[in-house]
Amino acid sequence: MQLPQDPSNFAYALVAAFPTRLASDVQSVLAVMPEARLAPTMPFEVEVQGEIVAIPYRLYYEEPCADSERPLSGTQQMILHCLYSRHHDGRVRQRHLEQIAASGEPWVVPFVVQLAGEYVLEIIELIGRGLPGLAVPGSTQRRLYGEFIARNPAFFARTERRVVSYWSCYYRWKYGAFETYPGCVLLEAFRAAVVEQVGAQWPRHTPPPLADAGEGTA
Structure with a gap:
């Protein structure tokens, strides 16, 4: 299912943070994330290997429980860590950054x-x-x-x-x-x-x- 291209749509705002080839993986990650209290804020645009992505400056989602994360693939877990590196709580950002800092993925x-x-x-x-x-x-x-x-x-x-x-x-x-x-x-x-x-x-x-x-x- 294609998401409406509306920045006020929370799911679209997060799918847009990654190259289009990862859209289905992002959807799988979103399925295990609790509902957000507030909309993602102030996206910034960058180019990743010829494609423009729009990454939220801050997210307001609670972290999913470990049992929810377990079925995710390696790529999907990396996507989840990337998203939570934009969390409003600095301690959460740091915790998830530890999981992505050494990644070799351009995105x-x-x-x-x-x-x-x-x-x-x-x-x-x-x-x-x-x-x-x-x-x-x-x-x-x-x-x-x-x-x-x-x-x-x-x-x-x-x-x-x-x-x-x-x-x-x-x-x-x-x-x-x-x-x-x-x-x-x-x-x-x-x-x-x-x-x-x-x-x-x-x-x-x-x-x-x-x-x-x-x-x-x-």
Whole structure:
């Protein structure tokens, strides 16, 4: 059954967060999720391998019980974790992020990168631990993230600005220099991935590293 393309339709809003080939898998996930208290909010659009998806900024679903999740396939469980990484409760986001950070699926990448631009420091640190391949030239993980950022420069620029803003607002007292902040370290790893992918420098929307203060901002 094709869902009506109406963003006020909760199911459609979640199906739209994934490539169309996964629509039936998303439907299976929705069947085990409790009813939402509120509609998904503020979807952001990104391109995943040539297809535009619209991922909700926040979800207001309670988590399903373990017995409900058990029949889901591996792909469906990954979809469920992606969706709950958009949950309004930061602890729930972190718990589900742990299950997707190391995934090699291109459609998981925007869920991870979006979390890099949020304010919970433990989540940012978790992403760093979950993506060791970002530091390895030529790795599959580096290629995966580099390709995504190359296709979504405006989304990455917005993520950079959010990281700077949250550092300045909440963490400057702890990390006096932006380059020592875990969010900056993660952004530099993302930037290295896209530079390797495109073979050229990439615009910077953060303060430059102190060791390279001559590099301007774009």
